[in-house]
Amino acid sequence: SLLIIMQQEIPLVLGFLLLVFAVLRLGKKSKGHDSTRTPPPGPWKLPLIGNIHQLASSATMPHYLCAHWAKKYGPIMQIQIGEVPTVIISSPDAAKEVLKTQEINFAERPALLVSEIMLYNGQGMSFAKFGDHWKLMRKACIWGLFSATRKLSFRSIREEEVSNLISSIRSKAGSPINLRELLLDLSNEIITRTSIGKKCKNKARFLHTIEQVSKSVGGVNIVDLFPSARLVHMISNMTSSLQRLHEETDQMLEDIINERRASRVEKKTGENKIEAGDDLLDVLLNLQDDGNFKVKTDSIKSIILEMFIGGSETSSTILEWTLAELMKNPSVMDKAQKEVRQVLGNIENVDESSIGNLNFLKLIIKETLRFHPPGPFIPRVCVNSCEVHGYAIEANSKVMVSAWAIGRDPNYWIEPEEFHPERFLDSSVDYKGANFEFIPFGSGRRICPGMTFGLANVELALAQLLYHFDWKLPNGATPEALDMEEHYSSLTRRKHDLILIPVPYRPSSM
Numbered sequence: 001s002l003l004i005i006m007q008q009e010i011p012l013v014l015g016f017l018l019l020v021f022a023v024l025r026l027g028k029k030s031k032g033h034d035s036t037r038t039p040p041p042g043p044w045k046l047p048l049i050g051n052i053h054q055l056a057s058s059a060t061m062p063h064y065l066c067a068h069w070a071k072k073y074g075p076i077m078q079i080q081i082g083e084v085p086t087v088i089i090s091s092p093d094a095a096k097e098v099l100k101t102q103e104i105n106f107a108e109r110p111a112l113l114v115s116e117i118m119l120y121n122g123q124g125m126s127f128a129k130f131g132d133h134w135k136l137m138r139k140a141c142i143w144g145l146f147s148a149t150r151k152l153s154f155r156s157i158r159e160e161e162v163s164n165l166i167s168s169i170r171s172k173a174g175s176p177i178n179l180r181e182l183l184l185d186l187s188n189e190i191i192t193r194t195s196i197g198k199k200c201k202n203k204a205r206f207l208h209t210i211e212q213v214s215k216s217v218g219g220v221n222i223v224d225l226f227p228s229a230r231l232v233h234m235i236s237n238m239t240s241s242l243q244r245l246h247e248e249t250d251q252m253l254e255d256i257i258n259e260r261r262a263s264r265v266e267k268k269t270g271e272n273k274i275e276a277g278d279d280l281l282d283v284l285l286n287l288q289d290d291g292n293f294k295v296k297t298d299s300i301k302s303i304i305l306e307m308f309i310g311g312s313e314t315s316s317t318i319l320e321w322t323l324a325e326l327m328k329n330p331s332v333m334d335k336a337q338k339e340v341r342q343v344l345g346n347i348e349n350v351d352e353s354s355i356g357n358l359n360f361l362k363l364i365i366k367e368t369l370r371f372h373p374p375g376p377f378i379p380r381v382c383v384n385s386c387e388v389h390g391y392a393i394e395a396n397s398k399v400m401v402s403a404w405a406i407g408r409d410p411n412y413w414i415e416p417e418e419f420h421p422e423r424f425l426d427s428s429v430d431y432k433g434a435n436f437e438f439i440p441f442g443s444g445r446r447i448c449p450g451m452t453f454g455l456a457n458v459e460l461a462l463a464q465l466l467y468h469f470d471w472k473l474p475n476g477a478t479p480e481a482l483d484m485e486e487h488y489s490s491l492t493r494r495k496h497d498l499i500l501i502p503v504p505y506r507p508s509s510m
Contacts, residue, residue: 037392040078040087043069050080052225061488063376066090067405076391082225086398087382090405092412092436097388098380098399099436099443104130107445108381110398113223114216117242118249124302126310130445136293138449141303144283145194146453154194154453159351161189162461166468173504176474179323180497183316183461188308190315190457195280195307196256206252210308212245217309218489253301260285280307307450314374315454317493319461321372322364324498325419326466327473328482332421333466336364340466346507352456355463363421365458366438369407369431371419373440376404376492380446403439404492412437469502 045051058065066088070077075091089095098106107130115127122128125137144150165186169177188207192200200206223239226232260281278286284303288295326333339360344350355361378401385395393399408416414423429435431451433443441448473482487495 040076040391041073042078045080050082061486063404076389084398087393089401092406094389095401095406096436098401103444105383105386106380106399108383110379110381113221117246118213120298120302123299124306126306140284140287141449144280146449151453151456155352157193158190158457158460161186162464166464169502170504173502176499176501178497179500180320183319187312187316191308191311195304197279209249213249214309311450313491315457317491318458320494320498322368322462325368328479329419330479336360337466340463344467350464350467352460355459358463361463363424366424367419367421369440370438373403373407374491378403378442406437468505470505472501474499474501
């Protein structure tokens with residue numbers, strides 16, 4: 001997870017820990033520190049807890065506060081979160097140094113208790129150590145889900161599920177609907193069918209469990225703030241509660257895999273061959289059955305979990321923010337709907353082949369990614385001590401690249417606080433990792449491999465939502481009154497679910 005420090009989640013036991021640590025710890029400070037090297041500047045901190053008190057007591061989100069600090073201390077600054085030194089990167093140039101120039105030294109992700117327990121100690125892809133295992137897991141995910149070929153093969157699933165969404169909304173026309181819930185259901189259905197297939201026993205229970213896992217990944221964990229303090233591990237009940245959740249999730253995944261193995265016995269293809277109807281689980285089992293690949297069952301379970309945790313809520317969050325910004329900016333909404341309806345004409349069933357020419361819609365999605373990157377920080381670990389733009393970064397420091405601050409840097413963006421999709425018109429700046437002023441999905445070897453897959457879901461759903469419905473705020477609210485407050489977690493989503501009233505659009509009325 002990212003830098004998860006939220007005011008309401010810092011345990012009250014922290015005061016007690018301060019007293020205990022003052023007796024049991026410190027005095028012990030790293031011996032090999034080279035005082036001749038210049039560390040990054042940063043805000044004042046307290047012994048033991050570092051800057052936790054400022055992050056926890058601030059009325060603003062952590063990424064807002066870090067962006068504010070960066071204006072004073074510069075684009076490379078250091079804070080301390082518990083006992084973990086954390087370098088915050090807030091400029092495109094510094095981000096390029098970390099994510100490209102010295103990429104190998106920053107290729108690891110921070111080790112977290114939740115990934116150790118829930119995600120099989122890095123046996124999947126997202127939290128795997130950079131190396132051969134990670135490369136194999138990433139390759140498996142691309143083969144199974146994210147390649148252009150697989151994206152095309154799953155097109156009918158996307159179209160069917162978006163069509164189901166439109167039908168569901170149409171049945172509630174004229175009444176307020178919770179778009180967050182509907183969009184998350186859409187993402188879950190697409191991920192379920194492409195990852196583990198349509199016929200999944202106890203799907204509702206499985207998705208409920210996945211929701212609990214997602215919350216655990218996005219929550220604060222004091223053990224991660226004080227990783228070497230055994231007393232904290234003893235006091236915290238996080239380990240035992242995560243272990244219970246893991247056991248429940250593991251059994252469900254075991255059942256899903258065993259059920260699939262049984263259904264594959266008659267259909268064995270051999271030679272690691274991917275067939276048109278195969279989902280991600282089939283591809284992973286093919287690799288496991290192939291003697292040339294060492295794919296453990298725990299790796300398969302971890303990857304399936306990662307697809308749900310990282311895929312479902314990311315797509316639905318991007319869609320929800322996009323619709324919220326369109327409601328907040330009626331002129332942009334009007335322009336978007338005119339484009340969609342003019343390009344698509346009287347098409348009753350909008351499919352993916354119909355949306356290739358929706359250029360303004362693509363600009364809107366880009367602007368949403370700039371304004372509301374799915375994760376405000378891109379987490380890395382400095383493997384070996386090094387220098388970044390003259391500042392010493394110590395080994396094992398956590399490094400957080402602020403995609404949020406970089407996307408709002410006035411040195412690179414005109415009127416960065418305005419939602420203005422036209423800024424990308426005739427611009428080569430893209431989100432694929434080469435332009436470091438715009439890195440909502442990261443960059444380099446650990447760039448999010450599922451961005452194309454996820455955005456295909458976003459584009460089709462957004463086009464249909466804008467084509468088939470006009471939208472109103474409930475209770476006659478004005479766009480200016482629409483709440484845009486964030487909830488800070490591993491994903492930056494809206495604090496309050498987006499509630500809108502759909503009004504069906506009929507092409508003949510044009």
